[in-house]
Amino acid sequence: xxxxNYTLRYLAITLLLVIPIWAGIFYVLILDEVYDNIDDxxxxxxxxxxxxxxxxxxxxxxxEFGINKFTIKPLPKGNYKNxxxxxSTKEFMEYDNDDxxxxxxxxxxxxxxxxxxxxxxxxxxVEEDDLLEDLFLxxxxxxxxxxxxxxxxxxxxxxxIWKSFxxxxxxxxxxxxxxxxxLKAIHSPIDEFNILAKEVEKMLNRNESIYSxxxxxxxxxxxxxxxxxxxxxxxxxxxxxxxVLPEDQMIEIGKITDTLNRLTRLxxxxxxxxxIENQQFPEEENINFNELISLLAEDYSDLADFKKVxxxxxxxxxxxxxxxxxxxxxxxxxxLKNALIHxxxxxxxxxxxxxxxxxxxxxGNNSPLNSDVIFNRFYRHxxxxxxxxxxxxxxxxxxxxxxxxxxxxxxxxxxxxINFPKK
Amino acid sequence: MKVxxxxxxxxxxxxxxxxxxxxxxxxxxxxxxxSGFDKLGSYDYxxxxxxxxxxxxxGLDLLQEIKRQKKQSTVIIISAxxxxxxxxxxxxxxADDYISKPFHLSELHARxxxxxxxxxxxxxxxxxxxxxxxxxxxxxxxxxxxxxxxNRKEFDLLYYFIINPNRLINKxxxxxxxxxDHTDQADNLDFVYSQIKNLxxxxxxxxxxxxxxxxxxxxxxxx
Numbered sequence: 080x081x082x083x084n085y086t087l088r089y090l091a092i093t094l095l096l097v098i099p100i101w102a103g104i105f106y107v108l109i110l111d112e113v114y115d116n117i118d119d120x121x122x123x124x125x126x127x128x129x130x131x132x133x134x135x136x137x138x139x140x141x142x143e144f145g146i147n148k149f150t151i152k153p154l155p156k157g158n159y160k161n162x163x164x165x166x167s168t169k170e171f172m173e174y175d176n177d178d179x180x181x182x183x184x185x186x187x188x189x190x191x192x193x194x195x196x197x198x199x200x201x202x203x204x205v206e207e208d209d210l211l212e213d214l215f216l217x218x219x220x221x222x223x224x225x226x227x228x229x230x231x232x233x234x235x236x237x238x239x240i241w242k243s244f245x246x247x248x249x250x251x252x253x254x255x256x257x258x259x260x261x262l263k264a265i266h267s268p269i270d271e272f273n274i275l276a277k278e279v280e281k282m283l284n285r286n287e288s289i290y291s292x293x294x295x296x297x298x299x300x301x302x303x304x305x306x307x308x309x310x311x312x313x314x315x316x317x318x319x320x321x322x323v324l325p326e327d328q329m330i331e332i333g334k335i336t337d338t339l340n341r342l343t344r345l346x347x348x349x350x351x352x353x354x355i356e357n358q359q360f361p362e363e364e365n366i367n368f369n370e371l372i373s374l375l376a377e378d379y380s381d382l383a384d385f386k387k388v389x390x391x392x393x394x395x396x397x398x399x400x401x402x403x404x405x406x407x408x409x410x411x412x413x414x415l416k417n418a419l420i421h422x423x424x425x426x427x428x429x430x431x432x433x434x435x436x437x438x439x440x441x442x443g444n445n446s447p448l449n450s451d452v453i454f455n456r457f458y459r460h461x462x463x464x465x466x467x468x469x470x471x472x473x474x475x476x477x478x479x480x481x482x483x484x485x486x487x488x489x490x491x492x493x494x495x496x497i498n499f500p501k502k
Numbered sequence: 503m504k505v506x507x508x509x510x511x512x513x514x515x516x517x518x519x520x521x522x523x524x525x526x527x528x529x530x531x532x533x534x535x536x537s538g539f540d541k542l543g544s545y546d547y548x549x550x551x552x553x554x555x556x557x558x559x560x561g562l563d564l565l566q567e568i569k570r571q572k573k574q575s576t577v578i579i580i581s582a583x584x585x586x587x588x589x590x591x592x593x594x595x596x597a598d599d600y601i602s603k604p605f606h607l608s609e610l611h612a613r614x615x616x617x618x619x620x621x622x623x624x625x626x627x628x629x630x631x632x633x634x635x636x637x638x639x640x641x642x643x644x645x646x647x648x649x650x651x652x653n654r655k656e657f658d659l660l661y662y663f664i665i666n667p668n669r670l671i672n673k674x675x676x677x678x679x680x681x682x683d684h685t686d687q688a689d690n691l692d693f694v695y696s697q698i699k700n701l702x703x704x705x706x707x708x709x710x711x712x713x714x715x716x717x718x719x720x721x722x723x724x725x
Contacts, residue, residue, distance in 0.1 A: 305582040309604030310513035316607050317521055319720055320670040326718055333719025340674045343604050381655065381681065385693035 082241070083233040091226050102218050106211070113205050114182070118165055121184035124149070124200050125163070129188050132196075139196060148202065154195040159187040167204065180204050243267030247276050254283060256290045294353050301350040308346065312339050341467070348469040351409070352456075355476040360403040368398040368407070368437060372430050375412050379419060387425045388441075390415075396434040400499055402481055410477045413470040414439050414495055421493070435501055440494040447489030454485075505614075506530045506547040508538035508564065509580065510556050514603075518551070521607045522614075524669075535559025542567060547575045549614055552597075554581040554588055562588075562595060569596045576617045580605075606675035608666045615665050631664045632711040645710045655680050656701045663714060663724040673721040698722065 080088075128149055132138040141151050164185040169178040182204040189195050243265040250262040262283065265276045319332045354360065369392075376383075376390045383390050400407075418428040418441035426442035452458045454475040457468040478485045484498045505527045509515040512533070519529045530545070532538035534557040542550075542564065550568065554561040565577055579592040582603045589600045598617040601610060619627050619638065628637040635644045641657055643650045652660065658680045662671070673691045680697075698714065705712055714724045 302582050305603040306511050306514060310511065310517060312604050313514065313517040313521070313607050316670065316672060317517055319717075320607075329717060330719035333717075333721075336672060336720060337674075339604075340672075378682065381697060382693050385696055 083237045087226075087229060087233055090229055094222060094225055098218055098222055102214060106214060110205070110207070110210075117182045117202050117204055118184070121165070121182065121200050121202055122163065124202075125184060125186055125198060128198060128200065133190070136190075139190065144201070149198060149200045152197045154187065154197050156195065159195050161187060170201070172203075180206055240267070240269055243269065243272040243276070247272065247279060250276075251279065256286060294357060297349060298353045298357075301346050301353070304342075304346050308339060308343055312336065312343070315339070345467045345469070348467045348473065352469060352473055352476055355406065355473065355480060358480065360406050363401050363403050365399050365401050366404060366407045368400065368411070369394050369432055371407055372411055372432065372437070375408065375415055376430070379412075379415055382419055383428070386419065386422060388419055388422050388428060389426075390428045390430075392430040392432070394432045396432060398432050398434070398437065398499065400481075406477045406480070410474055410497070411437075413474050414497075417470055418443075418493070418495075435499045437497045437499075438494060439496075440492045443493050445491075448487060448493065450487040453487060503548045503618075504528045504530065504545070506532065506538075506541055506545075506550045506575075508532045508541075508551065508556065508561065509553045510534055511553075518607075518610065521610070525611070533557075535561075535564065538564050539567065542571070542573075546573060549576045549578065549618060551578050551580055551614075554579060554583065554592070562591060565592065565595045565597055574621070576614070576621045578613055578617060606672050606678075608662070608669055608671045608675045609679065611669065612662060612665050612679065629661075629664055631667065634660075634664065634710050634712060636661060636664055645705075645708045648708065650704065650708050650710070652701070652704065655697060656704065659698065659701050660705075663712075663722070666724070668723070668725050670717055670723050671721045676721060 128138070128151075132151060139151055139153070141147060141149070144150055166183050166185075167180055168183060170181045171177070172179045180203075181201045184198075184200040184202075186198045186200075187195055188198060244267075246263055246265045254260055254262075262276070262280050265272065267273055267276075315332060315336050319329060319336075324332070372392055376392060380390070402410075415428065418439055421443045422428065422441050423443060428439065428441045431438040431440075454471050456472045458471075459468045474485055477483075478497065482500050486496050486498070488494045488496070503526075505522055507515055507518055507522075507529060509518065509531075510533050515531055515533065519531060522529055527549075530541055530547070532541045536558055538552070538556065539559075552561040552564055556564075561579060561581075565579070568575060568577060577597045578599045578601060579588075579597045580601055580603060581588050581592075589602075592600050598621065599613045601613050616638070619629075627639060628635050630636075633646045635647075636642075638661060643652055643657065643660065659676065662676060662679050673694050676698075677691050677694050680694075695716075698716075702714055705714075712724060714722055717723050
């Protein structure tokens with residue numbers, strides 16, 4: 080869920096709870112204030128009426144409301160509490176043709192002779208149910224408006240604010256170490272985003288420099304190893320050529336030479352890997368993989384014949400792809416070599432060329448390989464002999480460089496599939 | 503034949519010198535750019551081996567100097583960098599071949615002889631070994647004037663042996679020469695044995711006076 084929808088959801092739920100609570104409190108307070116006001120008004124009326132009654136004794140006998148909003152009735156003599164009583168009731172109003180709420184003040188006062196009178200004053204008051212209804216409608220309106228305005232603000236403002244953040248996200252997605260990829264600059268009014276962008280850039284630069292110095296190290300180390308290797312191999316060759324040695328000693332020298340040759344291959348593979356990753360194979364041409372595969376199958380036929388492995392090619396389509404020629408050869412020949420080496424006597428290797436994929440399957444060991452690790456450097460399925468453990472990682476590096484993908488599956492036979500991008 | 507080796511690594515210089523001396527070449531050595539430059543100015547050589555990375559200069563500059571002086575020498579570049587750039591640059595500057603470290607001595611000999619032969623435009627270029635006459639251009643083999651038909655790999659094998667007589671040839675060197683770099687990582691080179699067995703049989707059947715011996719554990723020797 081996107082951040083803005085996420086916050087909106089929580090805000091909407093919170094508002095749904097907060098607004099009724101607020102409304103309840105507001106209702107009680109308003110009503111209290113309204114009654115307070117009306118009661119004050121009634122008390123004030125009482126003072127004015129009593130004063131008038133003292134001046135005009137006719138008023139002392141007004142038992143009906145009539146057009147007045149009060150009645151005064153004499154009371155039998157007795158002891159009455161001199162206290163104002165308020166209560167609410169309903170009265171029929173012609174205008175509305177309905178019972179409407181009114182507020183009543185009931186009080187007792189005495190004239191100068193000490194006769195008690197009862198005074199009742201009425202005043203129209205607020206209709207609570209109408210008030211509630213109005214308030215309820217107003218609150219629904221308020222809620223909808225709040226949610227809409229949050230939505231709009233979220234959408235417009237947050238979108239604007241988070242724009243920089245999305246640029247940072249895109250930058251992070253694009254980062255590929257070793258390609259010297261640059262980050263797009265952001266111009267955000269938000270400090271946090273600026274700091275984030277700056278830190279990401281610092282981190283990238285740091286990683287980039289570590290990465291390139293490591294690559295440089297591998298490359299330099301491999302280069303520096305070439306000369307000592309050359310000297311060792313050549314000295315041994317010359318020694319074996321010049322000396323008359325017993326067979327067992329010659330075999331030992333042969334083993335040392337083989338080991339040095341293996342070291343040479345390892346070194347060359349490492350160099351090749353680092354060159355692929357440094358993208359030092361810039362020349363590209365349109366390679367016909369059908370031709371390439373049959374050419375390589377021919378090159379390997381001696382090795383295959385020796386193991387009595389049959390190489391077959393099924394061409395369902397012709398496959399062309401723009402790639403460096405050397406890398407195309409390395410890609411196919413590493414897979415083919417692998418398929419031949421990890422095969423059994425009288426096995427098979429089968430190429431299937433489809434429109435956008437090459438499938439190479441081979442007979443071999445009956446247990447599947449661990450597809451999570453086979454493309455790792457120096458991973459060896461068997462502890463055999465001459466393999467450098469770099470063949471498949473070279474394959475992976477090449478496919479990565481050209482946005483191809485390679486996957487391994489086992490269905491009784493070992494199968495590698497190279498997927499070419501669909502244009 | 504006079505050969506100049508311009509190489510800064512003493513160990514490599516020494517071993518190459520010793521190996522080339524067995525061919526009865528006259529060897530001169532230079533250990534850096536300046537001494538290399540001096541030697542180039544003072545003498546003519548049939549073949550010059552130049553390392554690209556030299557103290558106080560680049561082998562490629564020396565190559566340019568050789569071409570500027572219009573010397574007829576065959577030039578072979580030796581480099582620790584297997585970089586295509588260097589290779590292309592070197593060949594464009596007029597080098598006859600390029601070999602990257604580490605190499606097998608038999609390969610170096612083959613490169614020198616092939617390059618020398620290519621540079622020798624006058625006369626017959628065929629190689630004669632006892633009763634075998636091998637013509638690299640036409641890719642034909644005659645034994646006592648009778649043609650022996652070989653396939654591409656058998657021809658390459660025979661050529662490699664004849665160009666490296668009396669030398670102990672490592673089986674990896676043979677495999678790399680005949681089958682190319684594809685033999686990298688091949689788990690064993692047993693298929694080389696079977697190919698050589700076929701070649702031997704063909705040679706024997708046509709009475710070639712050649713003796714290819716297996717040196718157990720290392721490779722082969724022809725004498």
